[in-house]
Amino acid sequence: MQAVILAAGEGKRMRPLTEHMPKPLIEIAGKPIIEHIIDALPPEIDEVIIVVGYKAQMIRDRLGDSYGGRKIRYIEQWMPAGTAHGLSIARPFLKGKFLFMYGDDIHGPEALQETIKHPYAILAATHAEPWKFGVIETNEDGTLKNLVEKPAEPKSNLVNTGGIVLDEKIFEYPSPRHETGEYYLTEPIASLSADYPFHVIKQDLWIPIGYPEDVAKAEEILKNRKS
Numbered sequence: 001m002q003a004v005i006l007a008a009g010e011g012k013r014m015r016p017l018t019e020h021m022p023k024p025l026i027e028i029a030g031k032p033i034i035e036h037i038i039d040a041l042p043p044e045i046d047e048v049i050i051v052v053g054y055k056a057q058m059i060r061d062r063l064g065d066s067y068g069g070r071k072i073r074y075i076e077q078w079m080p081a082g083t084a085h086g087l088s089i090a091r092p093f094l095k096g097k098f099l100f101m102y103g104d105d106i107h108g109p110e111a112l113q114e115t116i117k118h119p120y121a122i123l124a125a126t127h128a129e130p131w132k133f134g135v136i137e138t139n140e141d142g143t144l145k146n147l148v149e150k151p152a153e154p155k156s157n158l159v160n161t162g163g164i165v166l167d168e169k170i171f172e173y174p175s176p177r178h179e180t181g182e183y184y185l186t187e188p189i190a191s192l193s194a195d196y197p198f199h200v201i202k203q204d205l206w207i208p209i210g211y212p213e214d215v216a217k218a219e220e221i222l223k224n225r226k227s
Helices: 033-039 056-063 083-093 109-115 168-172 186-195 214-226
Strands: 002-007 047-052 070-076 098-102 105-107 121-126 134-138 144-149 158-166 199-202 206-208
Touching (some): 002 033, 047 083, 056 070, 070 083, 105 158, 109 199
């Protein structure tokens, strides 16, 4: 099975840490974020497609052609056009079901393992500021009802954390251009979920890294988890 990790962004909110390195290489507890992500992947993942852009060569130099026994393939995103655009670049190399990940969030492996048991699944967690993320609404049976990117008035505090099981059907659903000028996966996923059951799985360990102060917070969470 394959995983796709988006790791192309400039990480502007993480400056000055990202002035000389890409965000996925920022170290948390002595290990780059990208390695935390790959290490948490289910063992069934044998190939990782990394969509790179900003300071891409540094990521290539760090991980090489394989990491932890998994083949690594790099694809260049030549313009900052959003998650749907980033995934579309990987389309020619995808075969069947795959796991989609963001390159700046640390995940617990147990929930990731649960996602790949389903044809379609999305990891979710509650957040005090849901308007900063893709907000999830669920049906009575716990499947996905709707997913809205950064709504002004969120209908829940359950948000998309990344860790999404998809297949090539996702490319059959259009992604309209967002007001930011980018193309997000939220609307294609919402449309796909209207036609196929999409399991929503709670992630008990999700550490988003968005600002420099999040590094110390993340290290404290991981330290407490080990103790």
